[in-house]
Amino acid sequence: MSETDETQSALGRFGDRITGFRDRIAEKPGQLRVYRVVVGVIGTLVLIGGIVAIPYPGPGWLIVFAGLAILGSEFMWAKRVLQFARGKYDAWTDWLGRQNLFVKLLVLTVTGLIVLATLWLLNALYLVAGWVGLDGWTWLKSPILG
Known part of the structure; x- marks a missing residue:
């Protein structure tokens, strides 16, 4: 087995564990509500930190995208915003590169x-x-x- 195959296999097992964890939480509405609030709070804090960091040297946009990805794991609106923002970011960097x-x-x-x-x-x-x-x-x- 090649190193790439081993990495993909390990990622697959990790994804299966996450899915199983999420499925167990979904079985209990009270736990699901708490889980979604925790994901919302953490994702929002990361997103705000990223927005503050955008003009500074470093990974401001990466932090914004990470916050949206965290929120997008539970909220469909955040997933759509992430796709939109990544498209606009790519368009901006392409435009700036041509200037x-x-x-x-x-x-x-x-x-x-x-x-x-x-x-x-x-x-x-x-x-x-x-x-x-x-x-x-x-x-x-x-x-x-x-």
Whole structure:
């Protein structure tokens, strides 16, 4: 048996265990309700974390898609939103890849400004300024948390 076959076999067994677990929960309406609430809460928290992380370097969109996938395991609307969002994300990256350098730099600049604005609003810029002896720069204070 090849390594690929072994991996597929292991994934199949894992999928069977998950399906069995889910089927046992579905037999008891009270447990099903609790399970769906837990999946909803976890999926929503992951989704919100992903949305917050989108403008920052790192896996923001991956986290969004993970949150939607968690929600989609129990809620059909989330599965549809996940398919829609993945299609739009792929279309956006394809479009951006076809653009000239000016447009790519413009998108990068706007993303950087969003990151700076959120760091300013969260008072992170003033905090770091204080670490390096620039706490007199009061214009770095957040208007919300300052």
